[in-house]
Amino acid sequence: MPENDQINPYHITPAQLQWQDNDVPCASQFDDIYFSTNNGLKETEYVFLRHNQLAERWQLFKSDEFNSEESNSEEKPIFTIAETGFGTGLNFLAAWRLWSQTAPLSAQLHFITTEKYPLTKQDLKRALTAWPELAEWSKQLIDQYPPLIPGHHLLAFNDNRVQLHLLLGDANNSLQQLLTTDRLDVNLRQAFSVNAWFLDGFAPAKNASLWNDELYQLMARLSAPNATVATFTAVGDVRRGLTACGFDMRKAPGFGQKRDMLCGRFNSNDNTVRLSSSTPPSSHRTKGIKAPWAHTPKTPTGRTAAIIGGGLAGVTTAYALAQRGWQVTIIERDTKLAQGASGNPQGMLYTKLSPEPGVLNQFTLSSYLYALHYYRQLVSENIITQEMFDFCGVLQLTHTEKEQKLHQQLQSLFSSQSEWVQFVDRSQVSKIAGIACDYAGCWFPQAGWISPPDLCRQLANHPLIKTLTLTEAIRLERVHHQPQAQWQIHTVSEEGPTIADIVVIANSRDAKHFQQSQQLPLKSIRGQITLLPTSRETEQLKTVICHEGYLTPAINHHHSLGATFDNGDTNIEIRVEDHQRNVESLRQVQPQWLSSTINLNELEGRAGLRCTTPDYMPIVGPLHQHEQFLVDYAGLRKNAHRNIETPGSYYPGLFINVGHGSRGLTSTPICSQLLANLIDNAPPPLPRQLLQALNPARFVIRDLIRNKV
Ligand SMILES: Cc1cc2nc3c(=O)[nH]c(=O)nc-3n(C[C@H](O)[C@H](O)[C@H](O)COP(=O)(O)OP(=O)(O)OC[C@H]3O[C@@H](n4cnc5c(N)ncnc54)[C@H](O)[C@@H]3O)c2cc1C
Numbered sequence: 001m002p003e004n005d006q007i008n009p010y011h012i013t014p015a016q017l018q019w020q021d022n023d024v025p026c027a028s029q030f031d032d033i034y035f036s037t038n039n040g041l042k043e044t045e046y047v048f049l050r051h052n053q054l055a056e057r058w059q060l061f062k063s064d065e066f067n068s069e070e071s072n073s074e075e076k077p078i079f080t081i082a083e084t085g086f087g088t089g090l091n092f093l094a095a096w097r098l099w100s101q102t103a104p105l106s107a108q109l110h111f112i113t114t115e116k117y118p119l120t121k122q123d124l125k126r127a128l129t130a131w132p133e134l135a136e137w138s139k140q141l142i143d144q145y146p147p148l149i150p151g152h153h154l155l156a157f158n159d160n161r162v163q164l165h166l167l168l169g170d171a172n173n174s175l176q177q178l179l180t181t182d183r184l185d186v187n188l189r190q191a192f193s194v195n196a197w198f199l200d201g202f203a204p205a206k207n208a209s210l211w212n213d214e215l216y217q218l219m220a221r222l223s224a225p226n227a228t229v230a231t232f233t234a235v236g237d238v239r240r241g242l243t244a245c246g247f248d249m250r251k252a253p254g255f256g257q258k259r260d261m262l263c264g265r266f267n268s269n270d271n272t273v274r275l276s277s278s279t280p281p282s283s284h285r286t287k288g289i290k291a292p293w294a295h296t297p298k299t300p301t302g303r304t305a306a307i308i309g310g311g312l313a314g315v316t317t318a319y320a321l322a323q324r325g326w327q328v329t330i331i332e333r334d335t336k337l338a339q340g341a342s343g344n345p346q347g348m349l350y351t352k353l354s355p356e357p358g359v360l361n362q363f364t365l366s367s368y369l370y371a372l373h374y375y376r377q378l379v380s381e382n383i384i385t386q387e388m389f390d391f392c393g394v395l396q397l398t399h400t401e402k403e404q405k406l407h408q409q410l411q412s413l414f415s416s417q418s419e420w421v422q423f424v425d426r427s428q429v430s431k432i433a434g435i436a437c438d439y440a441g442c443w444f445p446q447a448g449w450i451s452p453p454d455l456c457r458q459l460a461n462h463p464l465i466k467t468l469t470l471t472e473a474i475r476l477e478r479v480h481h482q483p484q485a486q487w488q489i490h491t492v493s494e495e496g497p498t499i500a501d502i503v504v505i506a507n508s509r510d511a512k513h514f515q516q517s518q519q520l521p522l523k524s525i526r527g528q529i530t531l532l533p534t535s536r537e538t539e540q541l542k543t544v545i546c547h548e549g550y551l552t553p554a555i556n557h558h559h560s561l562g563a564t565f566d567n568g569d570t571n572i573e574i575r576v577e578d579h580q581r582n583v584e585s586l587r588q589v590q591p592q593w594l595s596s597t598i599n600l601n602e603l604e605g606r607a608g609l610r611c612t613t614p615d616y617m618p619i620v621g622p623l624h625q626h627e628q629f630l631v632d633y634a635g636l637r638k639n640a641h642r643n644i645e646t647p648g649s650y651y652p653g654l655f656i657n658v659g660h661g662s663r664g665l666t667s668t669p670i671c672s673q674l675l676a677n678l679i680d681n682a683p684p685p686l687p688r689q690l691l692q693a694l695n696p697a698r699f700v701i702r703d704l705i706r707n708k709v
């Protein structure tokens with residue numbers, strides 16, 4: 001690994017390409033070509049698509065012969081392919097095209113792929129010009145191609161029916177992040193699994209380190225019963241390695257001039273013996289990974305969902321589920337959606353970077369990059385329209401010594417990321433902002449503001465979403481109807497309880513009122529924004545400015561100036577002294593921007609309650625059974641390192657999505673995708689480290705370790 005990667009966790013070495021005959025990409029790192037322009041697409045179709053029998057398997061999804069063994073869900077077809085070596089994405093594009101031609105609209109394709117040396121966007125564009133017949137698909141891939149930062153990037157196409165999980169980093173490390181625990185017991189199978197493998201990482205002779213036993217072990221642990229595998233190589237070591245992990249392998253005639261290739265099928269019965277007798281490779285035993293408590297069960301069957309709470313968390317979750325075919329009911333106690341914290345007219349889509357390593361910053365970055373893509377997609381689909389947002393960019397001012405030091409550190413870490421973050425001097429800040437400004441800054445050109453109430457209303461317009469307003473949920477009860485158990489949501493309303501197969505608690509701090517979630521350590525932070533009339537100076541403001549607070553470009557001659565922070569205060573009346581605090585906070589930085597005639601008593605604004613957690617991470621995932629955790633993991637009180645193999649007990653079909661603090665616009669999109677994928681038993685869009693860091697059970701585990709419960 002180049003030295004740089006070790007120093008800078010945000011750096012990944014891009015592919016060094018040479019172009020043979022002008023258009024054949026060749027990787028200098030491996031001295032090998034990605035494909036031949038004569039027949040590369042045909043080779044992909046022959047080796048990977050045909051030898052995994054994809055067309056035949058996907059056509060069955062259309063008929064009555066839908067076999068739930070071929071899917072992660074018993075209700076609908078969800079098919080997962082995993083690949084080593086994304087390269088130019090040719091395999092993905094060919095598989096996606098075939099999927100579009102063969103699978104029904106109700107089906108969902110997940111394509112998980114790993115890449116250690118990703119192509120730059122420019123190189124990707126050039127490489128894919130070789131395939132005009134794939135232009136319809138490659139254009140969409142290029143549009144969404146993420147910045148080159150290590151980790152899990154989710155790209156969603158066709159209304160979320162095709163999801164590309166692009167895992168930037170070494171194949172073994174990336175695939176390992178898809179396992180929910182290190183336990184090898186086959187009875188503890190993952191909720192999602194892989195149905196077909198594409199092994200495509202340059203020839204073993206040129207890239208021996210990729211083709212290793214650890215990889216084959218990981219494949220076995222991630223495979224569905226009867227998962228298939230195909231690879232262009234016929235090398236004996238590869239065949240033996242896969243056979244040793246439970247794959248029945250055979251040689252098949254190779255493509256073109258190549259004599260042989262390998263294909264095979266996972267034999268899950270055989271695997272019982274092989275995997276349970278092995279131990280995980282030492283490189284897998286990293287901190288926070290061996291956590292059987294975080295192993296979450298498969299979601300029970302059903303297709304109806306109830307979401308409690310109609311703010312950003314609830315509505316984005318409802319929309320993600322509706323896109324996946326769930327019938328969703330949003331239960332909201334207020335007169336309309338987004339009247340709680342999500343009710344401000346302009347919410348900032350922004351992030352706060354930090355040089356500190358750790359899950360919080362990893363989540364902050366992943367959620368921000370995903371949110372940029374999520375909202376642009378909604379704009380392109382006309383779901384949010386011109387007057388509801390402005391991606392005008394956000395400038396974070398370097399207005400204190402502390403910020404100056406921070407921005408210097410960030411600049412050295414993110415110097416190669418100018419596509420989405422830049423460090424600009426004072427004159428550039430003034431130019432970008434459209435008004436004179438006294439500081440340098442950190443510039444996020446793709447950020448901006450969105451109206452959360454408009455967003456919620458538009459998302460809830462989905463035909464599969466029904467909204468019940470003026471309906472307060474008071475109690476959740478699991479009832480055992482035939483043929484399967486369901487949830488009853490008892491409400492304060494004349495109509496009877498709502499019944500659903502699954503429930504998502506998304507009512508922010510009020511999650512404390514349900515027996516199942518009352519133990520969660522949720523905190524309230526009051527905040528007030530001020531609607532500040534424009535001054536002569538600020539009228540021309542073109543971007544959002546962040547200092548201690550923020551100032552938005554004006555709409556209807558008013559800026560949103562925010563916001564106060566008051567821990568534990570739960571009163572939401574508007575206060576004149578809070579307007580004063582907002583105004584003073586701006587005066588500290590840019591006094592000349594304020595008009596001399598502000599009458600605090602005449603200012604309007606809005607107050608709300610943020611909901612936050614002790615570690616500042618949201619709480620997202622299946623809801624654990626608190627009392628059972630106290631029993632099962634009692635041993636942690638005496639020995640924090642005790643290895644307790646009991647898997648965690650979770651309420652079947654009960655999920656939660658709360659604790660979005662002061663950045664709900666940024667954090668809710670990825671959390672909604674995470675929840676919807678978990679609910680569908682599909683691959684999660686975040687690595688397991690983050691799944692554990694978001695898991696509601698983390699607090700009781702920590703409290704047991706500290707002997708606090
Ligand atoms: C002053 C202020 C400024 C902010 N600025 C920004 C910003 O610029 N950018 C940003 O990203 N974030 C900002 N935030 C934070 C952001 O608003 C929150 O992170 C986000 O709104 C949280 O959404 P939520 O859905 O979790 O909560 P809420 O929006 O509070 O939604 C919870 C909903 O649940 C409903 N409910 C509660 N109990 C029940 C029940 N029992 N039954 C039925 N319904 C129930 C409530 O009525 C409410 O509608 C700000 C917050 C405040 C207070």
Ligand SMILES: C[S@@+](CC[C@H](N)C(=O)[O-])C[C@H]1O[C@@H](n2cnc3c(N)ncnc32)[C@H](O)[C@@H]1O
Nearest residue numbers: 085086087088089090091115116170171201202
């Ligand atoms: C033959 S190319 C893949 C071609 C690709 N599937 C396509 O459709 O264009 C092999 C890819 O594997 C990647 N690779 C090599 N070693 C790797 C590793 N250890 N982990 C992840 N990717 C790796 C290379 O960088 C290269 O992009």
